[in-house]
Amino acid sequence: MPYADKEKRLQYMRKYRREWNREKFGFKARVPFPESFWRRVERGPQCWKWLGSFRNGYGQIEINYKTIGAHRVSYELQHGSIPLGFLVRHSCDNKWCVNPEHLSVGTPKDNTHDAMERGRLATGERHPFNINPALRPRGERHWKVKLTEDQARAIKSKRGSTIKSSVLAAQFCVSKSTIKAIWANRLWRWV
């Protein structure tokens, strides 16, 4: 959606939502922004708990009909605006924390690196493909597949026979190197 249209749609939403709110709540003033944020924060001795709504474990708040991460709002209130393309990261590892002292900016790369060091990434045994091997996009489930499992089995059964790889390649509409890769067990290892 072009940017101009998006702005227009937001204007429209603001206008009609305001009218709808008026009908529903009368002219009762809404709590203005910084208070509307801080009233949803429970300040603890270390981490400050977000009491509002969440998405993917991170707090979120709607400001001017846009939903923003609560930790990002907290960071901006304390330290100023976040540079474009940067994330706000937690030094305490608690996604629900909005204590500005626990927040710093960093690149997405920093974040992944930290997650890796702290063992929070789903790699190895914890990777979804290893928990449920049926999810792994291989063989006929792969998006670039050209052969069916039966064809691959047929090609494999010709391994070591006198038939040439170029002949099979022409027959199955794949390249010679694909045939050789199947024979060498680099492709379709399990058939």
Ligand SMILES: [Zn+2]
């Ligand atoms: Zn914290």
